Amino acid sequence: MMSHVRLVVMSGLAASVTLLLVSVPAFANGRVQNFVTQSAGPYTLAIGTIPETPVVGNLHLTISVADESTGAYLLDAEVSVTGAGPRSEVPDLGPIVAEKNPLDPTFYDINTSVDRVGTWKFTIDVSGELGDASTAIEIEVTSISPIAGILTIVGLVAFLLVLGLSVRAFLKQQRNASGRDRAR
Secondary structure: OHHHHHHHHHHHHHHHHHHHHHOOOOOOOOOOOOOEEEEEOOEEEEEEEEOOOOEOEEEEEEEEEEEOOOOOEOOOOEEEEEEEOOOOOOOOEEEEEOEEOOOOOOEEEEEEEEOOOEEEEEEEEEEEOOEEEEEEEEEEEEOOOOHHHHHHHHHHHHHHHHHHHHHHHHHHHHHHHHHHHHHO
16 A cells, blocks of 8 residues: 555656656746847946847846946946837837846846747947946847647646546545455
């Protein structure tokens, strides 16, 4: 009896771990791996995205603002972003005011979404103690890969299959055990 309960629990844990391994990670601050550095007047801006290769859907921009001459980060700048999608002459997004990252005040964060594939042009406006400045950055947005979704479904089906077979074996053993008890 106890070995089958352990089998069910271990099967469930194995399937859960498999499901977690194939799941797509959630967006969170502090996960930007690569930054593009650009000058904007007296400022140096470092701009990064989550996901690293942007896809149609949610887009997180992280921006740091530094004094170009000293390299010191500005913690009290006002940063806003507008975005124009492919083949668009007017902004599709914004202006969106960036919020200071509560975990690291050297970063300013924006959460938005993009609705089509192609090259998006984002204009970043900075207002701080050194004056006002602006720069533009182009970000290539691609389509979502179906592989992550397929792997998640495969993991879920595997989990349900293992769970179902384990429950079936457990119930069969229970039935056999109760039949033996009646025969005695």
